[in-house]
Amino acid sequence: MDWKEMFITGVVFVLGFSIGGTFSDIDLAPPLPIRHRSAWTHGPFIPLALWAASSGGLWWAYFALGFLPAYAIHLIYDMFPKKWTGGARVSWYPLTGWRMGGLLSFLFLAGSAALAGWMTYTLATGEFANLRIAFLG
Ligand SMILES: [Zn+2]
Numbered sequence: 001m002d003w004k005e006m007f008i009t010g011v012v013f014v015l016g017f018s019i020g021g022t023f024s025d026i027d028l029a030p031p032l033p034i035r036h037r038s039a040w041t042h043g044p045f046i047p048l049a050l051w052a053a054s055s056g057g058l059w060w061a062y063f064a065l066g067f068l069p070a071y072a073i074h075l076i077y078d079m080f081p082k083k084w085t086g087g088a089r090v091s092w093y094p095l096t097g098w099r100m101g102g103l104l105s106f107l108f109l110a111g112s113a114a115l116a117g118w119m120t121y122t123l124a125t126g127e128f129a130n131l132r133i134a135f136l137g
Helices: 003-028 045-056 058-078 102-125 129-136
Strands: none
Touching: 003 058, 045 058, 045 102, 058 102
16 A cells, blocks of 8 residues: 555545544434434444445445444444433334334444444454455445
8 A cells, every 4th residue: 555545545534433423413404304313323224334335445444444433432422311301212213203212222322333343343353354245245
């Protein structure tokens, strides 16, 4: 890897980390048909898609390497609201208007954060790379 590639991968990593930390709260954007503390943006779906995309090339892998730990940190932060009421509980809107209870929300966020953390580990160490390529693309 020459200095140019190192610079670009560094920028992509920092960009991934910056976006990953705040991405989940995109559910606060008014035009989106989801509600805050959305299961779609606070769950395993985005990390899984990114983890799959990370096998598509070096830049995707570095983006994911930045994005996934920041995403996990965001979810861990969300695991400790002042109260488990209203928007603190995970919503499955528009699939259903039902919100998970406090304990279920906590476990959902914890599981999703753990998954994103595990994916970071697999990207950083290269372990399970064949598994990712075989099952996700
Ligand atoms: Zn959040």
